[in-house]
Amino acid sequence: MAMIECRELTREYHKADQVIRPLDGLNLDVPRGDFLALMGPSGSGKTTLLNLIAGIDSPTRGSLTVEGSDLAQMSRNGLAAWRSTHVGYVFQLYNLVPVLTAYENVELPMLLQKISRRQRHERVSLALERAGIADRADHYPRQLSGGQEQRVAIARAIVTDPPILVADEPTGDLDKASAHTAMTLLQQLNQDLGKTIIMVTHDPQTTEYAKHTLHLDKGQLVEAGVEREEVPA
């Protein structure tokens, strides 16, 4: 069974008497350990799909099963608890809390876990280490570059050790070098830690780091992604 299964997945918005359907009967299987890049024109439903998989939005119709859980059937609080252990979200604009240090930002998701203070400290340090930003632990977001901020955000996404990472245009605001660093980091997380990653991108170059690329248009997959060779770990 695939880790993520979308069946006839549909998301609709009703504006006045108009129906907007960013996702229209989408079928998709994502196997465990995949690194999937999603491309497509603006408004094609990429973010919508990502939000559904991350459990921060609910489908109008169809089913969405992630690791055996039917997300469409979960309550609001049930989804919140599920998110805190199953997905890490990396945003285009990092979304770090400006009044917290890098360390404290990464610690935020860990405060939802029932573990000792010492264990928490170890996990936060490890995540910062992995993201290569441990030396900036005590810095506030305003004291960091965009690329560094994104690495803190990635540390925050992996600190709870979730099986799935979703990233919405994670390099959209980064220069080439920073984008490369961030993408390499994601690739390592996929290869070394076996994280299943779904990434939305507009930049064909970043798809090079992914294992598969899929194209969305008008809420549907338009063609099978070009299979890339598995890079040996």
Next chain:
Amino acid sequence: MRQLPFHYAFRNLGRSRVRLLASLLGSALVVLLVLAAAGFVRGMQQTLTRPAALHENVIILGTGSEESIERSQINASIEGIVAASIVGIKRRSGVAYASPEIHTLLPVKTEAASDTDRQAVMRGVRDVALLVHPHVEIVDGRFPRAGHDELMVGGLAAIRLGLPEERLAIGQTLCFDDRNWTIVGRFAAPGTVMDAEVWLPLTDLQIATKRPGTISCVVVSLEPADRGGRFVSIDAFTKARLDLEVTAIREQEYYASIAAFLAQIRWMIMITAVLIALGGLLGGLNTMYAAFAARVREVGMLQALGYTRRAIVINLSEESVFAAACGALIGCAVGLLLLDGLAVKFSMGAFALRMDAPVVFAGLVGGLTVGLVGAIPPAVRCLRLPIAEALKSH
């Protein structure tokens, strides 16, 4: 449910100095207002109805003037009749505790040439008044002698007259009835209406008000035992002697009825205070709306991490309540410094604002309520958007 750390709420306060200042000031002002209103009400209540101050005295006054001693006019001889014919009046060393008195409001000037009249609450008394009113204590000087244009003043008389304290020191004069009267004594009667009065010999006040042979009332003290029964006997006496045209009323009841009348003022004060506080609350709400609205995306991110809406509302409320609590403490400190003991004058006299524990408690609760009530609607509004939309906002 897991909570967001308090240090997050605390540091969020630093995001806007203006907002922090507005929160602190708003809550401090609301607390001050509550302190002023509650202290006022409490001071007034205690002055007019404090049971200890109004031990069981009975006022005998003209029938039809039960509402206001100032309007009562009875024959001066009634004092002798009362003292002689009523059983149960307290007596010590042959002295009957029956005090004939005139209560009146008189325009007083600081000097003959002055244009400003100040309304003084005057009481014409004999020495026996000090026995009947044991709470009155001469703290400086002596009792005024009859026929020498002398008087003595209560602790709050200066406030009542709108004069500086030293203007009523011993040796100073006040002018009324075209004469200068010398202050020879100062008395204290804390927590009673008498504290704001000017006392002078009964006969002098009779002459000054051109009402020889009449008085306002006779205040009598009853023997401690069976006071209820004694009052019944006085009441029966006044009802039997209809020719005297007098009525007996317990001193406590008399002041309670004034307090009831003043309760209307009290409501006005409370309502005004509440309205101004509401204004402060609305102002506070506005700054909160702005502050929280700027954080919609951040709050969306926190939800994406797995924090529940409740955890976020609690954290935002902590932020606001903490600011309000600091403001409330400032308000209390200022209130205790400036308002405690502050005297207020009103038609019947003057009294001091009381900042006791219940009043301060009410003030603090008021401030915290502002913090809580002021935070929840903006917080809820900030969480109104679905997470996916919140993440898109700027």
